[in-house]
Amino acid sequence: MKLSSRSEYGLRAMVELAQSYGSGPLALADIARAQGLSEGYLEQIIAPLRRAGLVLATRGVKGGYTLAASPKSITAGQIMRALEGPLDLIECASEYGSESSCKRELACGSRRLWLKLRDSIVDVLDSTTLADLCTGDSTPGDKKEKPRHVGVLAGQ
Amino acid sequence: MKLSSRSEYGLRAMVELAQSYGSGPLALADIARAQGLSEGYLEQIIAPLRRAGLVLATRGVKGGYTLAASPKSITAGQIMRALEGPLDLIECASEYGSESSCKRELACGSRRLWLKLRDSIVDVLDSTTLADLCTGDSTPGDKKEKPRHVGVLAGQ
DNA sequence: TTGAATACCTACCAATCTACTAGGGATTAT
DNA sequence: ATAATCCCTAGTAGATTGGTAGGTATTCAA
Known part of the structure; x- marks a missing residue:
């Protein structure tokens, strides 16, 4: 039932990119530092995200990664x-x-x-x-959440 | 994202036990044969189910496992x-x-x-x-099945 | 044109986990 | 007593995880 750290790290990297969306490319090293991840490992994780067209890479001195589309x-x-x-x-x-x-x-x-x-x-x-x-709140755009018997689940 | 075969096999064993609920103990060897599982491995899988109090074991000649409660x-x-x-x-x-x-x-x-x-x-x-x-139908108490693109799942 | 900063690629690795197998002991109906 | 069953522990080949290492390609800036 455990998720691999690939997903965890990959998602964290994407959230990081989303937060700096619109401010130009973010270098791998910066993402790794911000999230406390191994740079080399993160590199392997971000590769499939690029191949899937979710992030764009620019090489060279001021290069880095950007989201390929808006966070929304x-x-x-x-x-x-x-x-x-x-x-x-x-x-x-x-x-x-x-x-x-x-x-x-x-x-x-x-x-x-x-x-x-x-x-x-x-x-x-x-x-x-x-x-x-x-965003600050935890509710997505369309709220089609069925009011299930959630709430029993202890812990925020 | 993959589940271990522990869960798969364990659930299958429990379903097997549920189907024969009320007919006395079912031997491990029978469950394994019915589900096509390795007997030795299944033994290790059923152990935590017993420790959790979900199944009861009876030893000896006509022994085997039974559900500790109704399938419901x-x-x-x-x-x-x-x-x-x-x-x-x-x-x-x-x-x-x-x-x-x-x-x-x-x-x-x-x-x-x-x-x-x-x-x-x-x-x-x-x-x-x-x-x-x-049960024969696939709906539990409430039916909230969204009509997804299932059906593509080519039958054997 | 050189150099530095970046992305990109491949290979390797130790540790852990998975899915078993093996073999013996304990308990019970007959 | 014997056979059938559950019960327990240990071993194990292969895959997966979570990295590290080292090199190549591309781009910007001086």
Whole structure:
């Protein structure tokens, strides 16, 4: 159930970039310093984000990275897919069909849970933008939050 | 983003037990055979479920495992917590407070996402029972299935 | 034109985790 | 007593994680 640090660091880097959006490129070293991350490792993490077209790089002396679009139009889902591949907790419940596996039982009881879980995760990730993670309040633009029995969850 | 096979196998075993609920103990070897799992490995997986009080074991000749309660009253959340520990994707967004970490920033932007995600996951897991995974239809009490692009999932 | 600052790439590595296997001990119905 | 079962611990090959190291390419500025 643990997320790899790739996602954690990658998202933190993107939030950092979102916060300085509009102020020109931010050097890798600056991001790493600001977030307390290893520069070399962060470099490997930001590469897939660039390849996915989420950040732009400019080389040379005043170079660095910038968001490829406004923080409002980049979702956590895009970032996670770039870093982790298709969103799925399990082979047979991937967002994009995995024909191969699950020959065993398509009507497999437990698969139902993984599908529900995946949908729920995809829903959260795709409805959260970088802007949502930067503003002071914690509510995204459209509030389609269903009033579930949240609130029992101790701790802010 | 991948779940360990512990959870997958553990849940499958529990579904198997749920399906034979009321028919006496089911031997480990039978569960393993029915689900196509390694017996030795499954043994290690079912142990924490027993320690968590979710299944009961009876030794001896006609022994085996039974659910400790009705499938309706055992949730996926209980099973996952027994197998994976506290539900969290990341240290600083655990369900039970982790004071230690995250000295960096409690108002950390990215943390907001992990909390939302965790809440969403906890919500799904705690609202799904074993009975939900055994019945013919795929709807638990409330039906909130969004019509996503499922159906692409090519059947075997 | 040179130099420095940056991004970009590949290979390597130690430690940990995963998914088992092996083998024996404890308990119980027959 | 015996066989069937659960129970426990240790080992292990391979993959993954979280990096480090070292070099190349590109750009700006003097």
